[in-house]
Amino acid sequence: MTMPISRSKSRVAGVVLLPVLFLSAATLFAQDILRWINTTGAKPALAVIEFRGSGSQQFMDKFNQTLFNDLQGSALFDLRPKSMFPLNNPQRPEDLRPSDGGQGFALADWAATPVSASHLVFGYTAAQNGVLVLYGNVDDTRQSNPQSASLMASRYSGSLDEAGAIHVAHEFANDIIQKFGGSGSLLGSRIYFSSERAGSKGPDEIWAMDWDGQNQKQLTRLNSLSLYPSVSPDGSRVAFTSWARGTPRIMMIDSMSGRALPFYNQEASVNANVSFTPDGKQVYYISSAVGTPRIFVSSIDGQGFRPVSHRDGIEVEPKVNPKNPSLLLVVEGSPHPQIYQMNSDGVGVERVTNGQGEATNPAWHPDGQHFAFSWTSGIAAGNFNVFVMDIGSRTYAQLTHGEGRNENPTWAPDGKHLAFMSNRSGKFQIYTMLANGTDVKQLTTQGVNRYPVWGVK
Amino acid sequence: MKNYSFRFEKLIFALTLATALLAASCGGKKNPLPPPPPTPPPAASNAGGAPAPGRPVVAEFTIEPSTIERGQSAVMRWTVTGSSNVSINNGIGTVAPSGTRRMTPDATTTYTLTATGPLGDTMATATVTVTGPAPPPPPSRNTNNGNRGTLESRVQSDLRDVLYDYDSNNVSDAARTALQADADALKRIFADFPNASVNVEGHCDERGSAEYNLGLGDRRASSARDFLVQQGIPADKLKTISYGKERPVCTESDESCWQRNRRAHFSVGQ
Numbered sequence A: 001m002t003m004p005i006s007r008s009k010s011r012v013a014g015v016v017l018l019p020v021l022f023l024s025a026a027t028l029f030a031q032d033i034l035r036w037i038n039t040t041g042a043k044p045a046l047a048v049i050e051f052r053g054s055g056s057q058q059f060m061d062k063f064n065q066t067l068f069n070d071l072q073g074s075a076l077f078d079l080r081p082k083s084m085f086p087l088n089n090p091q092r093p094e095d096l097r098p099s100d101g102g103q104g105f106a107l108a109d110w111a112a113t114p115v116s117a118s119h120l121v122f123g124y125t126a127a128q129n130g131v132l133v134l135y136g137n138v139d140d141t142r143q144s145n146p147q148s149a150s151l152m153a154s155r156y157s158g159s160l161d162e163a164g165a166i167h168v169a170h171e172f173a174n175d176i177i178q179k180f181g182g183s184g185s186l187l188g189s190r191i192y193f194s195s196e197r198a199g200s201k202g203p204d205e206i207w208a209m210d211w212d213g214q215n216q217k218q219l220t221r222l223n224s225l226s227l228y229p230s231v232s233p234d235g236s237r238v239a240f241t242s243w244a245r246g247t248p249r250i251m252m253i254d255s256m257s258g259r260a261l262p263f264y265n266q267e268a269s270v271n272a273n274v275s276f277t278p279d280g281k282q283v284y285y286i287s288s289a290v291g292t293p294r295i296f297v298s299s300i301d302g303q304g305f306r307p308v309s310h311r312d313g314i315e316v317e318p319k320v321n322p323k324n325p326s327l328l329l330v331v332e333g334s335p336h337p338q339i340y341q342m343n344s345d346g347v348g349v350e351r352v353t354n355g356q357g358e359a360t361n362p363a364w365h366p367d368g369q370h371f372a373f374s375w376t377s378g379i380a381a382g383n384f385n386v387f388v389m390d391i392g393s394r395t396y397a398q399l400t401h402g403e404g405r406n407e408n409p410t411w412a413p414d415g416k417h418l419a420f421m422s423n424r425s426g427k428f429q430i431y432t433m434l435a436n437g438t439d440v441k442q443l444t445t446q447g448v449n450r451y452p453v454w455g456v457k
Numbered sequence B: 001m002k003n004y005s006f007r008f009e010k011l012i013f014a015l016t017l018a019t020a021l022l023a024a025s026c027g028g029k030k031n032p033l034p035p036p037p038p039t040p041p042p043a044a045s046n047a048g049g050a051p052a053p054g055r056p057v058v059a060e061f062t063i064e065p066s067t068i069e070r071g072q073s074a075v076m077r078w079t080v081t082g083s084s085n086v087s088i089n090n091g092i093g094t095v096a097p098s099g100t101r102r103m104t105p106d107a108t109t110t111y112t113l114t115a116t117g118p119l120g121d122t123m124a125t126a127t128v129t130v131t132g133p134a135p136p137p138p139p140s141r142n143t144n145n146g147n148r149g150t151l152e153s154r155v156q157s158d159l160r161d162v163l164y165d166y167d168s169n170n171v172s173d174a175a176r177t178a179l180q181a182d183a184d185a186l187k188r189i190f191a192d193f194p195n196a197s198v199n200v201e202g203h204c205d206e207r208g209s210a211e212y213n214l215g216l217g218d219r220r221a222s223s224a225r226d227f228l229v230q231q232g233i234p235a236d237k238l239k240t241i242s243y244g245k246e247r248p249v250c251t252e253s254d255e256s257c258w259q260r261n262r263r264a265h266f267s268v269g270q
Helices: A005-041 A057-073 A107-111 A162-181 B002-027 B148-158 B173-192 B210-230 B255-261
Strands: A045-048 A052-054 A119-128 A131-140 A150-159 A190-196 A205-210 A226-231 A237-242 A249-254 A271-276 A282-287 A294-299 A315-320 A326-331 A338-343 A359-364 A370-375 A385-390 A396-398 A406-411 A417-422 A429-434 A448-455 B057-064 B067-069 B074-081 B085-088 B093-095 B098-103 B109-117 B120-131 B198-203 B238-244 B263-268
Touching: A005 A385, A005 A396, A045 A057, A052 A057, A057 A119, A057 A162, A119 A162, A131 A162, A150 A162, A190 A226, A205 A226, A205 A237, A226 A271, A226 A448, A226 B210, A237 A271, A271 B210, A282 A315, A294 A315, A315 A359, A315 B210, A326 A359, A338 A359, A359 B210, A370 A406, A385 A406, A406 A448, A417 A448, A429 A448, B057 B109, B057 B120, B074 B085, B074 B109, B074 B120, B148 B173, B148 B263, B173 B210, B198 B210, B210 B238, B210 B263
Parallel strands: A045 A119, A052 A119, A249 A271, A271 A315, A359 A406, B067 B120, B198 B238
Antiparallel strands: A119 A131, A131 A150, A190 A205, A190 A448, A226 A237, A237 A249, A271 A282, A282 A294, A315 A326, A326 A338, A359 A370, A370 A385, A385 A396, A406 A417, A417 A429, B057 B074, B074 B098, B085 B093, B085 B109, B109 B120, B198 B263
16 A cells, blocks of 8 residues: 555654654653652552550451551552561550650651661550540651651541441551542552453453452453453443454443443444543544544444544544543554544644554553553564653653563553553463552463453442 | 364374274184185176077067157057066066056166076167256255355355455455455355355454554455455445454464464355
8 A cells, every 4th residue: 555645754754853852852851751650659668557456455456457458458558567566666646756766666766677667557446435436647757757757647436346447447548548549549440351261262251350350250241252441430331342243343331230331333344442531421432434444532322423533544542631632542654553642623633652663552641641552662563561651751661571562551540550461471461560660460360361441440 | 273173183093093993802703704606607688689598588678759858758668478577677677578668767768678587587678768958956055045054165165365464454466366266256156145245354463452453454354355346246245344363363473373364364244
């Protein structure tokens, strides 16, 4: 196929001019993105003391276990081992003093090795008027003055029994996670994905699991290819691409029950790749209704569709910016696909990746300023790694480093974690990691699991 | 597919082994072969010649008229003396020493009469020639449109994959040759199965992103479909389906496998 003149021009620009511009930009801004991923990805080191109870001691085993599990499970923290704790464990802020010779009543004792905690979580519970009351505190151990070190000093109450102890532990843990998690928490969030568990060549169905890989649940039973899920901003709907009726078509389901919701598909050989708008009222998707697959927008049920771009190259993966009326998309390039940005009405199309390799799978960070993507820059075709880019400066950082293929990144609602798929262990499985590429965890093991997308629930 | 052939090989092996074991276990008990039976003297056919003494005489064996058109009938007559056992082949069987029979053969047929006597047989032949066009053959399974299996086997065996270059839907010279052969085969298939439709599937190798390959597979299927339509295949008989890289024929990460996967493939439509 002959390339249109406009694309030949952009190819020349891409080869000759852009690397020069890009290098200078990279030199100026490279520090920004590295600082961003490291502050986003670094984990606070928490020392959580063994809480004791006054008239409620019989419930404290459950309390301590619940608090620890919630904090640990959030994957937000590095929980320091209790065996390294000093002798004295403060229970009230009044217990703290400027120095205690390493015995534990000074914050410095917790900041120092071997504990090396950045924050101390302490407090106690008491039975007061037939109610269980929790006094919970979080202090920054790196502050020398106990008064300015306090991040949280809160009181919680529950019934004077084991259920009450568990309840106040959950509430306290949630508040700590919110305090450190910024925009959102991982608790309750779920990852949707395609899973092939009935042997190779078996059907791919849509599944959901908790953010930590627990409670894996099958949502579809179409006995066909069900791929490329996306989730609405409120987590209530999942859209995906289904071959159940021959050609690839869009299907919409309820994210909890898997029940089918109405969606009108255009007459086309391909309808696929849904992205929801932040208000949850519209979707962007690709359709070949007028020839080469390109971007369309419609209401959430597929009605009122219209094309929003008129390029003649293949366009896939529209990804609506969660903050601004714009989207990222992947456009056929020369030689290979690249990530572009355009306004939500289809104008202002501009390439954001540098033209090298194949750049694909854009995934917005909740801040609408950064996005993760898959890229083959400098490596063999197909050997994708996950990168993150600042849309303003176009600086980027590499998060995975050549362990198999690493593709389809998706941000957690907390903005600190990513899920992605990788075949580093053989078959494709779903992994999570922190925004700086550390703390990689494998969430799936059964069958082949691909195309993760992270929803708030 | 690999699993199937592997299992099949195992089955064959097991059967061979079982047969060999059976033969080996029976070998020891086998009796010596009986001597061959004596060779019978050649049967003399002397119809029309001088009758040998003691043999039956075929006085008459005719079919009138000797030439008929298909659907008409003819009459066979025979008279035999000196035999109590007369038979005529071609489905007639044992008959009285003299008689007639009306017949409507479909095709030219030669009948042989055999009269058995105490000292030997006497044989005679008569032929009826049938003219006219050959009847249509019985309905073949190939013209049975309800038979998916045969349509599937035709689509599978007669239509070749069309191969593409990396990240391309250009129809190369080799692809053009394949598509021209496919167009001819499709014309024959649609002639035999007038109600059939065929899917043109677009497939890709594993290297690009799944989402982009969905678009590329659509283009490959469309380019193959467009070429076939130019060759005279009705567009409404061909439906394009992109599978992107989701249905590979092989999974090795090397160019020979990638090339096999970059293809337009044909399957039976709905």
